[in-house]
Amino acid sequence: MSERLIVRPLTAAAFAPYGEVIEPRAESIRMINGGTTERHHALVVPEAAGEGARVILNIFRGQPRRFPYAVDMMERHPLGSQSFSPLAPRPFLVVVSKDDGGRPGRPEVFLSTNGQGVNYRRNVWHHPLMALDEVSDFLIADRDGPGNNLEEFFFDTPYIIEEPTP
Numbered sequence: 001m002s003e004r005l006i007v008r009p010l011t012a013a014a015f016a017p018y019g020e021v022i023e024p025r026a027e028s029i030r031m032i033n034g035g036t037t038e039r040h041h042a043l044v045v046p047e048a049a050g051e052g053a054r055v056i057l058n059i060f061r062g063q064p065r066r067f068p069y070a071v072d073m074m075e076r077h078p079l080g081s082q083s084f085s086p087l088a089p090r091p092f093l094v095v096v097s098k099d100d101g102g103r104p105g106r107p108e109v110f111l112s113t114n115g116q117g118v119n120y121r122r123n124v125w126h127h128p129l130m131a132l133d134e135v136s137d138f139l140i141a142d143r144d145g146p147g148n149n150l151e152e153f154f155f156d157t158p159y160i161i162e163e164p165t166p
Helices: none
Strands: 003-005 007-009 019-022 029-032 037-040 054-062 069-076 082-086 092-097 108-111 117-120 136-144 151-161
Touching: 069 092, 082 092, 117 136
Parallel strands: 003 151, 007 108
Antiparallel strands: 019 117, 029 037, 054 136, 069 151, 082 117, 082 136, 092 108
């Protein structure tokens, strides 16, 4: 029987084992452009390991998921981090797992709000992009270069996410 997953608010503290939450923070502010612009500096530092690796930016256009949703797989990127920043202030789901002997453990689910993004560290198990309600565009910082930077795992029994409520 499938196990139900609880959707929790996305906070920097709760997400810390998996990476960083991308959102403005008072301690990151540097005033630029003659004092007319707040620069939220170095919110995350993308990782790109391996000879010839580089960090690239992409736009992903995510189709909204339907609920209840069965989480039947997770993926991770052993050679680089991956960040997701919505280009409109729409919520999306973030599904992550701690490593359990080379496979994902029980997933945790977070609901982003107010334009929050996330940066998954290298080797963090996560579910692919989970847009909500409508088609949504995301700016992605990702690793490009030689080597296999994708590992997938499929659960024997999926986990179920009920309709998330903001």
